[in-house]
Amino acid sequence: MLLYERVATALRTQIAHGTLRAGERLPSIRHLAQGHGVGVATAVQAYLQLEREGLVVARPRSGYFVRASTTLPPAPRPARNRAPGEIKNPALLDATEAGAHGALLPLHSATPAFDLLPQAALKASVSRCLRRAPAAVFDYAPAQGHLALRRLIAQRYAQVGAPVSPEEIVITAGAMEAINLALRVTTSPGDVVLVETPTYHGILQTVAALHLKVLEIPNLPGRGIDVARLDHLLQQNAVRAAVLVPNFNNPLGSLTSDADKQALVSRCARHGVIIIEDDIYGELAWSGQRPSPLRRWDTHGIVISCGSFSKMLAPGLRLGWLAGNPWTDALVRAKFFSTMGGTSLTQLAMSDYLQRHDLERHLRRLRRTLADNGQRLLEAIARFWPADTRVCEPQGGMSLWVQLPERSDSRALFEAALSKGIRISPGVLFSSRGDYVDYVRLSCGLVWDQRLDRAMKELGMLVARLGGSKVKAP
Ligand SMILES: Cc1ncc(COP(=O)(O)O)c(C=O)c1O
Missing domain, CATH: 3.40.640.10 (Type I PLP-dependent aspartate aminotransferase-like (Major domain))
Structure with a gap:
């Protein structure tokens, strides 16, 4: 086995056994190299290999992290054969605001943060x-x-x-x-x-x-x-x-x-x-x-x-x-x-x-931030939200579409989150007849900080409480 493969296998095993969990920071390249008695180039190769396999992600200026691969995709829904109709969804027809709102954490807003x-x-x-x-x-x-x-x-x-x-x-x-x-x-x-x-x-x-x-x-x-x-x-x-x-x-x-x-x-x-x-x-x-x-x-x-x-x-x-x-x-x-x-x-x-x-330069930076935030949200969900939460992994844009555990109502989560100073978008806003009651949309456009980290943990506990699921150990 090539040297870098040996290092990659050791990390792969730790991820598979849960010794290293989704979202956790991996050793720096220098530490990894020292720990395995290999050169820096070999450690880099090992990380690149794991990145290709989708097991780890690199974050600019932060290092390598275990990817949130434990989140499940949304359950397939049977397509409904509805006849064309007028839009009858009060949640949608009554809404008149966009953007950030004062002190609330705007996790609902599909726009780039001011910063x-x-x-x-x-x-x-x-x-x-x-x-x-x-x-x-x-x-x-x-x-x-x-x-x-x-x-x-x-x-x-x-x-x-x-x-x-x-x-x-x-x-x-x-x-x-x-x-x-x-x-x-x-x-x-x-x-x-x-x-x-x-x-x-x-x-x-x-x-x-x-x-x-x-x-x-x-x-x-x-x-x-x-x-x-x-x-x-x-x-x-x-x-x-x-x-x-x-x-x-x-x-x-x-x-x-x-x-x-x-x-x-x-x-x-x-x-x-x-x-x-x-x-x-x-x-x-x-x-x-x-x-x-x-x-x-x-x-x-x-x-x-x-x-x-x-x-x-x-x-x-x-x-x-x-x-x-x-x-x-x-x-x-x-x-x-x-x-x-x-x-x-x-x-x-x-x-x-x-x-x-x-x-172009601005867009390169913005895309990287959005992708990075998307990954962090996925990781936070994998760590702090109930295990039967499902997430649609985006390929671009500003949003993360999350399916809550069965029988959850995102409108109740919306209200509970508001009382904690967090604003999210309940799924009912995204269809003509108020479907997607069990979904929420989260924004990838915020600047990641401790407040956001805490909010994701808080939301995980609310989801668990409202849906009757067990909270994951923090
Ligand atoms: C798909 C889509 N179209 C249009 C808009 C609104 O765009 P604008 O602010 O340019 O009117 C949004 C905003 O969230 C959007 O997500």
Whole structure:
């Protein structure tokens, strides 16, 4: 046996026997080398081997940790054959807030924490615009949005093999307004819209506000949109549009494969379904590899691609966009009739930021932090939550979707957590009819600290108490 294999086997055995537990820090490379009487290079090789096997994870500047491989994936659910219907979910229809809330720990919020934003660079861009172009800053923006920003967004599409013209881009107040405008232009009240289940509550709220009906297609852990069911659904129902999140959907963080994306576009084209693609998490692949938007395979002109700077830069700037060529004139008109246009200051400042600062560098750091937080949450769940808690391992984005032990009610957990100063998102928010009562969504976008660590322990005890399970030994 090679030397590094011998070291790796020793660690593997300790992990298998529970001597080393999920989330625990492993010896430093120097200590490992000394302990086994081998060189540093051999110790590094042993860790790399265990990392390839998925048993350990490296955390920048912290060392190696045992991976939380003991968490189970969510139990498969039989797909329901529900007819299209109106959204009837009071939890969803009554909700009116987003973002952090005072002293509460915002474990519910799918946004990057303030300390993860490139604050200095963004402030510098805002100041520069106020200094250099006050007349433009204080004037109305064109309804379609400032051309400089549209050009920069078009350049990013070109980099991922999905060419989009600046002439077809419309700047919006976040992805939410983009989806709203796209639905208003392409549908009429009473039309049926296909959405994933579970999916982001904002999409369902917009669909409800426009008096549309929903038809749900399963969103599968690790696989994304259940494209195999698409033909059946589209044959049985007259669907006008689909609002889909193929890249790291919220709440699962699942990625739909390129092959499935291609099949999705061609089947929707065959059935005359317009796709409104919400690619808000496309830049947040934890592997660092940006997946393509659906737009890349749109040879029929049926995809309206929506995006946003909310998750990669700052949600409060309210800057998003859409690109949907055949509908550009109608979309610009809808934007004009609704708000006349967006905000000049944020559009000009964002153009400045994209030209002068290094978005790629910021994104690399953000992706690493999100992946790291995701891993830490998994580890905390494996250590502190009841053993029958199940977790969907995300491939990107900002969320962790957790299935509580059987018969648990996440609304009770939500209330109990609030009383401890912790805010979580109960699963009922993520479907049209209040399904997923036994799920919660947690945020990967916070800065990891002792408070968060304690909160995960606290939540584990609450889950155990509410569900009648035993708490794990700390
Ligand atoms: C899938 C998805 N789409 C849209 C939004 C809202 O985006 P924006 O802030 O750009 O309006 C969110 C926010 O959580 C989201 O998760």
